[in-house]
Amino acid sequence: MTDLFSYINESADEEKKEAQVKNSEAPYSVHEITIKIKNTLEAAFSDIWVEGEISNYKKHSSGHHYFSLKDDKAVISCVMWRSTGDKLGFDPENGIRVTVCGSVSVYEGGGRYQIDVKKMIVSGIGDLQAKFEALKKKLYEEGLFDPSRKRKLPYYISKVGVVTAETGAAFQDIIKVVRARAPYLNIYLYNARVQGKSTESEIVEGIEYFNSHKDFADVIIIGRGGGSLEDLWTFNEEIVARAVCNSELPVISAVGHEIDFSISDFTADVRAATPSQAAEIISINVRDELQSLDHYGSRIKNLAVSYFAYQKEIIKGIEYSHAFRMPEDIIKNNYILIDGIEDDLKGFYSDYLEAEKIRIGNYENVFRSLNPESVMNRGYAIVRDKITSKIITSSKSVVNGRKIEIKFSDGIVDSTID
């Protein structure tokens, strides 16, 4: 009985104590405790990264995204505001694994907490990105990106091997650019799939094909149009990167848009920002090039014509010079020689002109730029034997002590060989 009595007494004491606690601290209101939880949670979990699978995804008509992230043991609510969602670059959907960055926020009215999502990336892509960086580092350390092992492309390319999908935009772009700029260029297509599982081996086969059929390619272009990192992945495969390195023919990598880089871009001899740019790189702009060839033609012709005209003047000068009378037949022979050359020269050029139907531009400018006197001013002179009056054309035809005369543009001096 004593025990029972004391037990009751003790219980009464406990109740007394509890009553005392309640009296000394007033209970929280629901709101108060919620605010306290809110402050605690929001302070503790701001800018955190959470990975999980999307479920209950709903895009509200307001444009905001509501969904849950879950794993096999728990679920957490998430909200992503429209402004963030618009910048994603992909559409979230149930079942995909994502990593989000955000802060926990507590919604007092509903008594719920959620993650206020500021960033979202597809987890798979995160893995790819890591793979990309790892391979890039590995190949870089092997020296495969070394600029010194990159070859210069030939200026004139008559045939190009293209490894891409026949139906893709890349191939059409290449054809378009080449046709417009360089109609002489032959394009050989090795049709390869450029996206999806095991497609990397098709790219490698294409590179190897042209290396064993060099009649079809001076250079190789590998590439495809734009897409996501996953779409472009074929060109980030190690075997593709290595096949590019091992190619005996120079390789241009033209994958995606300007902002897209692939591992094959780093190992290729040349990286083109787009397939169209690759086509520009390999083709000479025929219209511009023909113009510059015409310029060469007229310039060389004018140089030669004025040179011969000047030679004629010199001989004329000698002919009329009383001091240096020359046997008439020598003069005549010289005339015949030079006139003949001049005729040949003009004939050759006019044939060339008519055959090629070229219009010569800049004739006058070029002609003016060549000053005939410059030939003499640069040290041109005629040397004669003083006794025989013959022109000396070889050092072997003079002996020590022989008297000679040197005719410059502005006068004559006597000299002696010693």
Place this chain on the structure above:
Amino acid sequence: MKEMKYEDALKRLNEIMEKLESGQVPLDKTFEMYEEGMKLIVFCRKLLTDAEGKIMKITKNGPEEIK
């Protein structure tokens, strides 16, 4: 000339022009160089304009023209 590369032809054209401009080339050589220059130009033009490029697809039987 057939074995010559386009870029070699351009290089040689430049050389010829420079030499002719220098005025140091003897009479007979001047004509030779002139003639060579013209031939080079004809050669280059031919490479650019004579050939009509084709679009070929590699098949099991080798390249076949498309379009």
